[in-house]
Amino acid sequence: MLRKIPIQQLRIGMFVHEVCGSWLDHPFWRASFVVRDARQLKQLAVVKEVIIDTSKGLDVDSPSVPMDLMDDVEVPHATPAVEVMDLPEDEAPLAMSVSFQQELVRASRIVEQSRGAMKSMFNDARLGKAVDTEHCLPLVDDITQSVSRNPGAIVSLARLKTSDDYTYMHSVAVCALMVSLAKHLHLNEADTREAGLAGLVHDLGKALMPLEVLNKPGALTPAEFAIMKGHPEAGHRMLVEGNGVGPIPLDVCLHHHEKVNGKGYPHGLQGDEISLFAKMGAVCDVYDAITSNRPYKAGWDPAESIQKMAQWAKDGHFDERIFQAFVKSIGIYPTGSLVKLKSGRLGVVVEQGGKSLLSPMVRVFFSTKANEPIPPQLIDLGDGSTTDQIVSRESPSTWGFKNIDQFWMPQA
Numbered sequence: 001m002l003r004k005i006p007i008q009q010l011r012i013g014m015f016v017h018e019v020c021g022s023w024l025d026h027p028f029w030r031a032s033f034v035v036r037d038a039r040q041l042k043q044l045a046v047v048k049e050v051i052i053d054t055s056k057g058l059d060v061d062s063p064s065v066p067m068d069l070m071d072d073v074e075v076p077h078a079t080p081a082v083e084v085m086d087l088p089e090d091e092a093p094l095a096m097s098v099s100f101q102q103e104l105v106r107a108s109r110i111v112e113q114s115r116g117a118m119k120s121m122f123n124d125a126r127l128g129k130a131v132d133t134e135h136c137l138p139l140v141d142d143i144t145q146s147v148s149r150n151p152g153a154i155v156s157l158a159r160l161k162t163s164d165d166y167t168y169m170h171s172v173a174v175c176a177l178m179v180s181l182a183k184h185l186h187l188n189e190a191d192t193r194e195a196g197l198a199g200l201v202h203d204l205g206k207a208l209m210p211l212e213v214l215n216k217p218g219a220l221t222p223a224e225f226a227i228m229k230g231h232p233e234a235g236h237r238m239l240v241e242g243n244g245v246g247p248i249p250l251d252v253c254l255h256h257h258e259k260v261n262g263k264g265y266p267h268g269l270q271g272d273e274i275s276l277f278a279k280m281g282a283v284c285d286v287y288d289a290i291t292s293n294r295p296y297k298a299g300w301d302p303a304e305s306i307q308k309m310a311q312w313a314k315d316g317h318f319d320e321r322i323f324q325a326f327v328k329s330i331g332i333y334p335t336g337s338l339v340k341l342k343s344g345r346l347g348v349v350v351e352q353g354g355k356s357l358l359s360p361m362v363r364v365f366f367s368t369k370a371n372e373p374i375p376p377q378l379i380d381l382g383d384g385s386t387t388d389q390i391v392s393r394e395s396p397s398t399w400g401f402k403n404i405d406q407f408w409m410p411q412a
Contacts, residue, residue, distance in 0.1 A: 001053070001054045001055060002017055002051055002052070002053055002054075003051065003052055003054060003059075003060075004020070004049055004050070004051050005049065005050060005051075005052060005060060006048065006049055007044060007045060007047055007048055007049060007050060009060050010035060010041060010044060010050055010052070011035070011041070011058065012035050012036065012037065012038070012041065013034070013035065013057055013058040014034070014035050014052045014057045014058045014059075015033075015034050015035075015052060015053045015054075015056035015057030015058075016033055016034075016035060016044075016050050016051070016052060016053075017050075017051045017052060017053040017056075018050065018051040019044070019047055019050050020047060020048065020049040020050060020051065034056075034057055035057075043356070046358065097148070097149045097150070098149045098150055099150065099351075100150050100152055100153055100335075100350065100351035100361075102150070103146060103149050103150035103152075103153035103154070104153045104156075104157065104409075106146060106149070106153075107146050107153040107154035107157050108157055110139075110142045110143060110146055110154060111154065111157050111158060111169075111172065113139070113142070114139055114143070114158075114168075114169070114172040115165060115168055115169060115172070117135075117136070117139055118168035118169070118171050118172060118200070119165070119168050121135075121136070121204070122167065122168060122204070122206075122207045123207075125204055125207035125208070125238055126207045126208070130241060130242050130243065131201075131204065131238050131239060131241075131242035131243075131245075132242055132243045132244055133197060133200075133201055133239070133242060133243070133244045133245050133249065134243060134244035136197060136200050136201070137193070137197065137244075139175075139200070140175065140179075140193055140196040140197050140200060141193070143172070143175055143176050143179060143196060144179050144192065144193065144196055146176075147176060147179045147180050147183065148183075151180045151183070151329065151330075152330070152331075152334075152335050152351055152352055154176045155173070155176045155177060155180060155330060155334075155335075156334075156335040156336060156408065158172050158173035158176050158288070159173055159288065159291050159292060159299075159302075159336065160405060161173070161292055161293070162293075163217075163293065163294060163295040166292060166294065167203065167206055167214065170203060170288055170289065170292065171199065171200050171201070171202065171203055171204075172200070173288040173292075174199035174200075174202060174203075174281070174284045174285055174288055175196045175197075175199030175200045176196075176199070177199065177284035177287065177288060177326075177329075177330070178195040178196055178198060178199035178280055178281065178284050179192060179195060179196040179199070180329040180330065181195070181280050181283070181284060181322075181325060181326050181329045182195040182196070182280070183329070184325050184326075184328050184329040185276075185280075185322075185325055191248070191277075194246055194248040194249060194277075195248065195252075195277055195280060197246075197248075197249050198248050198249040198251075198252035198253065198277060198281060199252075199281070199284060201235070201239060201245070201249050201253055202235070202249075202252050202253050202256050202281055202285065203231065203235065203253075203285075204235040204238055204239065204253065205230070205231035205232055205233065205234035205235025205236070205237075205238065205253070206228075206231045206235070207235075207238075208231070208234045208235075208238070209227065209228060209230075209231055209234075210227065213227055213228060214228075215295070216295075216296075217295035217296050218295075218296045219296060229257075229265050229266065230266075232253060232254050232255070232256065232257055232265070232266055233254065233266055235253045235254075236250060236253050236254040239253055248277050251275050251277055251278055252277050252278050252280075252281040254266070254278075255267070255269060255274060255275070255278035255281075256278055256281035256282050256285050257282065257285075258270075258273075258274045258278060258282065259282070259316060259317050259318070260274060260279070260316050260317070260318065260319050261315070261316025261317070262316075263316070264282075274319075276322070279318065279319040279322045280322055280326075282317075282318055282319075283309070283318050283319075283322055283323055283326045284326070286309065286312075286317075286318075287305060287306075287309065287326070287330075290305050290308070290309075291305050291336075298397075301336070301337055301338055301393070301394075301395055301396055302330075302333075302334035302335070302336045302337045302349075303332070303333045303334065303337035303338070303339065303349075303393040304337075304393055304395060306327055306330075306332065306334065307393065309323065310323070310327075327357075328357065331349070331352045331357055331360060332357045332358065333349045333357075333360050333390065333393070334349065335349050335350065335351060335352070335408055336348065336349065336404070336405055336408055337349040337393065338393070338394045338395070338396050338399075338401070338404055339362060339390045339392065339393060339394060340368065340390070340391055340392045340393075340394050341362070341364065341379075341388045341389065341390060341391065342387075342388055342389050342390075342391050343388050344367060344368045344369040345364040345366065345367055345368070345374065345388075346364065346365065346366040346367075346368060346394060346399065347362035347363050347364035347365060347366075347379070347407075348362065348363050348365070348404045348405075348407040348408055349361070349362055349408070350362060350363050350378065350407070350408040351408075353380065353381060353382035354382060355382040356382055358381075358389075358390070359380075359381035359382035359389070360381060360382075361378060361379065361380050361381070361382075362378075362379050362381060362390075363376050363377065363378050363379075363407045363408065364376070364377050364379060365377075365407055366399070376407060
């Protein structure tokens with residue numbers, strides 16, 4: 001029997017069928033699970049209600065629980081339980097071998113090297129030269145090692161790009177995002193490497209697009225968009241004619257614009273017709289595109305972008321299981337997100353916390369109560385000594401903030 005209960009009624013031994021509310025507001029990625037320890041009870045305290053299945057776990061202690069606090073829930077038989085990937089129960093990010101600030105130094109060098117390498121590759125492709133992706137493998141390895149040391153550093157740096165180098169650096173960013181996602185999906189080393197290479201070459205077909213369309217400082221017309229929709233197939237042809245390209249990069253290049261609802265391109269694939277790696281590419285490609293500044297629009301705030309993509313996933317744009325894993329790889333509040341704390345202070349997420357996706361490290365710099373800047377202060381929300389917590393995502397444009405990235409970049 002399914003029963004909705006207030007969170008105060010939940011106890012160890014109950015089977016949680018569903019956590020009520022958006023999964024972005026809590027750290028549980030599984031749709032259903034048995035409550036096994038006090039740690040899970042504490043993590044669930046951020047939600048108001050859960051639905052338990054009394055046929056798979058304990059029921060409430062007292063038969064006299066007021067009915068206004070507990071309603072039976074009838075779930076249609078046509079609605080299957082939501083399945084999620086076999087992600088770890090622990091909601092903590094991957095272990096990091098160095099701090100975010102330490103890795104930023106090395107990651108910045110890799111990003112600079114990547115910029116030159118990708119520019120050369122795109123220029124060669126534009127000139128009709130054969131593409132040899134084996135030259136990309138050392139770059140993929142460097143990016144992979146950076147992600148292993150601290151995944152947030154190079155992912156955050158690669159998001160910062162100018163309109164002049166967007167096409168090149170977008171490929172670097174998607175490579176880093178693909179590697180990070182692959183690690184959270186527990187792919188083996190060879191597949192992780194191929195996923196990274198796929199990120200580097202997924203947009204190579206744009207090298208053959210007319211520059212006046214590719215670099216247009218404004219929205220594309222339907223005719224121009226039809227031209228741009230040819231870039232996956234153009235890139236795929238170039239990679240087939242080149243050297244050192246395996247099936248995974250070829251697949252991602254051709255199908256990273258497919259959607260699970262069948263409304264993508266170029267082939268209108270849907271559901272399981274789309275490979276795991278192409279589904280990964282779709283999520284990583286869109287995230288970097290919407291968080292990056294373009295000639296015709298400013299990039300969205302990272303946390304705002306995650307929120308919008310969550311809705312798109314529900315609408316069938318992405319595979320929801322892959323998207324959930326992606327959020328875990330970069331954080332519910334990715335580095336660079338503007339957030340408001342319970343204390344009324346505004347801050348920018350600097351780094352993911354070591355214990356929970358809900359408790360990152362934040363540099364506060366503005367008081368909403370006084371409506372004025374305050375001396376910047378770094379706060380670890382996962383530290384037991386603080387009671388402050390994030391209460392909302394905020395849009396920098398709403399507050400008139402022009403450059404909040406300065407608060408997570410290396411301090412002078």
